[in-house]
Each structure stands twice: as structure tokens, then as C-alpha cells.
Amino acid sequence: MTQFNMAENAKLVKKASRVVAQLTTSQKNLLLTDMATAIENTADFIMVENSKDIQSGRDKGLSEAMLDRLLLTKERITGIADAIREIVTLTDPVGDIAKLALRPNGMQVGKMRIPLGVIAMIYESRPNVTAEAAALCIKSGNAVILRGGSEAIFSNIALANCLHKVLDEQGIDKNIVSVIPDTSRDIINELLIQRDNIDLVIPRGGEGLIRYVTENSQIPVIQHFKGVCHLYIDKYADLTKAINILVNGKTQRPSACNSLETLLVHQDIAEQFLPLAAKALADSAQVKVHACENSLSYFSGSEIATEDDYHAEYLAQEIAVKVIENFDCAIEHINEYSSDHTEVIVSQDTSRTQQFIRAINSSVVMANASSRFSDGGQLGLGSEIGISTSKLHAYGPMGLASLTTEKFVVFGDGQVRE
Numbered sequence: 001m002t003q004f005n006m007a008e009n010a011k012l013v014k015k016a017s018r019v020v021a022q023l024t025t026s027q028k029n030l031l032l033t034d035m036a037t038a039i040e041n042t043a044d045f046i047m048v049e050n051s052k053d054i055q056s057g058r059d060k061g062l063s064e065a066m067l068d069r070l071l072l073t074k075e076r077i078t079g080i081a082d083a084i085r086e087i088v089t090l091t092d093p094v095g096d097i098a099k100l101a102l103r104p105n106g107m108q109v110g111k112m113r114i115p116l117g118v119i120a121m122i123y124e125s126r127p128n129v130t131a132e133a134a135a136l137c138i139k140s141g142n143a144v145i146l147r148g149g150s151e152a153i154f155s156n157i158a159l160a161n162c163l164h165k166v167l168d169e170q171g172i173d174k175n176i177v178s179v180i181p182d183t184s185r186d187i188i189n190e191l192l193i194q195r196d197n198i199d200l201v202i203p204r205g206g207e208g209l210i211r212y213v214t215e216n217s218q219i220p221v222i223q224h225f226k227g228v229c230h231l232y233i234d235k236y237a238d239l240t241k242a243i244n245i246l247v248n249g250k251t252q253r254p255s256a257c258n259s260l261e262t263l264l265v266h267q268d269i270a271e272q273f274l275p276l277a278a279k280a281l282a283d284s285a286q287v288k289v290h291a292c293e294n295s296l297s298y299f300s301g302s303e304i305a306t307e308d309d310y311h312a313e314y315l316a317q318e319i320a321v322k323v324i325e326n327f328d329c330a331i332e333h334i335n336e337y338s339s340d341h342t343e344v345i346v347s348q349d350t351s352r353t354q355q356f357i358r359a360i361n362s363s364v365v366m367a368n369a370s371s372r373f374s375d376g377g378q379l380g381l382g383s384e385i386g387i388s389t390s391k392l393h394a395y396g397p398m399g400l401a402s403l404t405t406e407k408f409v410v411f412g413d414g415q416v417r418e
Contacts, residue, residue: 016176028139039080039131052154053152053154065255072155093113111406111408113404116405118198119142130155149205193218207313227261229257229343230343231264239269243277245344248372254285256315257313257387259371261312263277265324289321290302311337341389344370345368364379
């Protein structure tokens with residue numbers, strides 16, 4: 001087998017990016033529709049390859065939760081195909097001209113959305129990312145290099161073969177989607193120095209992976225280290241809404257980055273709210289509580305919260321709780337411990353919610369709604385390729401528009417500068 005050459009591969013993908021950038025919306029939609037069908041028609045083969053990853057994972061002692069993330073059933077493969085079809089329905093941002101304005105000299109000046117070029121995805125576990133990230137990049141006119149984890153290599157290559165088959169059938173350079181077959185750490189280091197041919201790196205996985213990529217990349221990186229999401233219960237909160245938002249945000253899917261990790265409660269409402277919260281968290285999922293001194297007595301079996309607990313992303317049925325003196329103290333706490341992901345206030349006082357939204361600059365700020373809505377699909381973006389908690393060039397859940405940039409376009413009629 002020929003040894004994989006990262007530098008040569010990046011050059012081929014860069015060349016192919018010029019091809020995908022020129023595809024029309026109709027061409028991209030047809031391509032993606034055929035890819036979805038090919039994945040469904042190849043489901044049996046994909047499951048056979050996936051079984052190799054599952055067996056390898058069992059041999060390596062992966063947890064049942066990790067194995068479940070790896071598993072591809074017929075239903076899940078249909079879900080991948082449906083996700084690609086959903087991307088087909090999304091508005092194509094490429095070529096859109098905004099803010100076209102007439103200058104005093106008669107020129108028209110606007111900004112046109114264009115693809116970024118080549119996007120590298122470095123990710124762990126879920127093989128569905130291979131197909132969905134490729135589809136998002138194609139729809140936004142980008143070529144993509146996909147480096148999945150060793151635990152899903154057979155599944156990822158099987159999915160890539162489906163995509164390449166369709167590209168070949170339509171006479172389109174298959175290098176617009178490149179899946180790296182080398183799963184070594186060394187290949188990541190080689191990828192991260194290909195700054196002449198790769199425009200953006202998006203890592204998806206644990207905090208360790210994202211920090212490693214950020215610290216070693218010569219290419220701009222979309223960062224999302226962790227999601228320490230806060231829920232603040234204001235003294236003017238509707239208690240029914242507050243309990244529902246707390247339970248949904250913490251217990252529906254605690255392993256998600258948009259699940260709640262810290263609960264802040266205004267002292268004026270703590271005596272009413274905390275007994276309700278304790279019962280709801282115990283009844284719904286036996287949530288382990290790390291409580292401050294003023295809230296410890298309300299939660300059976302709770303532990304005293306430490307400084308580390310307010311920094312923690314538990315990703316489990318665990319939560320930190322703190323009673324705070326006033327609204328300003330809630331803002332201060334969130335600004336101190338936030339990971340810039342998602343923060344929520346529950347209050348019936350509109351002036352308080354507006355003040356909260358202005359004072360907190362996390363990527364998603366909500367009033368009277370569950371943090372679980374901090375998701376591209378739920379926020380109207382369709383599918384998302386990831387979440388950015390760094391402010392350049394995208395912030396928050398990233399949809400198609402975040403995979404593009406803008407160039408100035410000028411329409412003149414012979415004007416020259418004096």
C-alpha cells in the first residue's frame with residue numbers, strides 16, 4: 001500500500017476546491033441528493049465495515065457509551081442520508097451580494113459571499129460527521145479534508161467511498177472530499193502545517209484534542225474547548241418555567257455541550273425555588289449536586305462546591321449550584337467562569353432579561369428558554385458543522401454562511417480615481 005502523503009494530498013484538495021467553488025446551486029444539490037441515495041443503497045456494506053470498528057473498539061475496551069456513538073444501524077444510516085437531504089433544502093449562501101450601495105462617483109459597491117476554500121475537519125467517534133461535514137462543505141462551495149479517529153476508520157472510509165463514487169459518476173474531481181486513511185498523531189501534525197493549501201481547521205471532540213490542535217496549528221482554528229453553560233434564576237422568575245428549563249437543560253442529554261453545568265439562584269427566591277429544584281433533579285435523573293454553603297441543605301446527598309466545580313464541564317448528571325446575592329453578582333459569576341458557550345436567564349422582568357443579554361457576551365444568550373436550543377438546527381441554521389467559542393471569524397453554532405467569507409465587488413462605468 002502506498003504511504004499517504006499529507007502535503008501532496010493537500011495540494012490536490014486545494015486544486016479541487018477551485019472546482020467545487022464554481023459549481024452552481026443546482027449542481028451541488030444534485031450531487032448531494034445522489035450522495036444521500038448512494039449512502040442508503042450501500043447501507044449493508046457500510047454496516048459490515050462499521051462492525052469492524054465496533055469489534056476493534058470492544059477489543060480495546062471502549063465504553064458502551066462510546067461504542068453506541070460508533071454504531072451505524074440501518075436506521076442511523078437513513079438518518080445520515082436524511083441529514084444530507086436537509087442540507088439540499090438550505091439556502092446556498094455562495095454568490096449572494098449584500099449591502100450594494102451607490103457611491104457619489106456612480107460606482108456600486110457591495111460584498112459577495114464566497115467559499116473559504118479548503119476546510120480540514122479533525123474529529124473523534126461519530127462516523128456520521130464524515131458525511132454531514134462533507135455535505136456542508138460541498139453546499140458552501142468548499143473542499144474538505146476529513147481526519148476522523150482510529151476508532152471509526154473503517155466506517156469513515158466506507159462512507160467516503162460512497163461519496164467518491166458519486167463524484168466519479170458526475171465527472172467531478174473526487175478530491176473535493178478527502179478522508180485521511182492514516183490515523184496516527186503524526187499525520188495531524190503534518191496536516192496542521194499545510195497553511196499554503198488549507199484555509200481553516202475545525203476540530204470536534206474533547207478539550208484535549210482541541211487544545212492540541214490550537215497549540216500546534218499554523219492554520220486558523222475554530223475553537224470550542226468546552227461548554228460550561230449557566231442558568232440564572234432571577235428573583236422575578238416564573239418558578240414553573242424555571243424548573244422546566246432546569247430539568248430539560250441538565251437531564252435531557254447531559255453529554256451534550258449545550259447542557260447546563262451551573263445553576264445560579266437569586267437569594268430572594270432561593271427559599272421558594274431550591275426545594276422544587278431538588279425534588280425535580282432527584283425525580284428526573286438523580287442528579288449529583290455540588291452546592292454552595294447556602295444551598296447545601298436543600299439537596300440530599302450533595303457535596304460542598306469547590307472552585308473547580310464552577311469551572312467544570314461535567315457532561316454527566318451532575319451540576320454545580322450557587323445562591324447569589326443579586327443580579328450583578330450573577331453577571332460577575334458568569335463572566336468569571338463562562339466558556340463563552342451558552343447562558344440563560346429566567347425572569348419575567350423584561351428590563352432584567354435585556355440587561356442580561358447586553359451584559360453577557362457568550363456565543364448564545366437566552367431568556368426563558370432551555371440551553372438545549374443552542375444548536376444550529378434549533379436556531380434556524382439547518383445542520384451545523386460545529387460551534388465556535390472564539391470570536392473570529394464565526395461565533396456560536398456554525399451553519400453554511402459561517403463556511404464562507406465576503407469579498408468586495410465594485411460595479412463601475414469607467415470611473416478613475418483623481
